[in-house]
Amino acid sequence: MSEPLKVELDTRQVDELLRGLPPSAMQAAWRRTLRKISTWVKSQVAKLIAKDTKVPQKVLRQRLYFFLRSRDSGKVWLGLNPLQANRLGTPRQTRRGITVGKHRFAGAWTMAQRAPTGPVFQRTGKARYPIVEVKLEWDDPGEAAFQKVAAQVEARLLVVLRQEVNYELQKALGRIGSHGTR
Incomplete structure (x- = not known):
């Protein structure tokens, strides 16, 4: 910065x-x-x-x-901190990931049962964990x-x-x- x-x-x-x-x-x-x-x-x-x-x-x-x-x-x-993806609009699940507003995040998902409009997550590697919250720089x-x-x-x-x-x-x-x- x-x-x-x-x-x-x-x-x-x-x-x-x-x-x-x-x-x-x-x-x-x-x-x-x-x-x-x-x-x-x-x-x-x-x-x-x-x-x-x-x-x-x-x-x-x-x-x-x-x-x-x-x-x-x-x-x-x-x-200027990164924006959480779910703050950009309503997350929509697609076959390839999540679309929020005019942004697409491949391989991303939301916790559909607990918080469908909540945080958007993405895996950082090939394994099941670790996962991170998707943010826009x-x-x-x-x-x-x-x-x-x-x-x-x-x-x-x-x-x-x-x-x-x-x-x-x-x-x-x-x-x-x-x-x-x-």
Whole structure:
């Protein structure tokens, strides 16, 4: 596993946008921007990985988390551990093994009586034992997708921040217009 991916942004443009607002409005705009960017990152990463691995986006989104680390910074976490085969969809037994979603696992089976939608197993050798649970490796496409989206974060952040600052400005102007002199 490679070292953690860290994205640093040039905040001079951000400071210029926020200069005309009171501190509470600036903070509100920034927090909304962070939340919206996290949602955007999660959806973009899930789309790219799903396209490469044929894993449902729903499963991938469960592996993506966003944390507000402080009042002005956030962190997106992507869990790259192998996915259990039965999490990709409903396992179906075929003559040659198990089919789950768009993936086929030759020589695999489920415990049909105990847990028909449970774990999928496969023998590791010619003998009856040992057996292992079938898992899908997806860390390489996951890291590649995450890095591709990380390269686009700064541009997207500025677009969303402009929208949020504009919202705060319109809100402030609306208050002035409705509470002004009559």
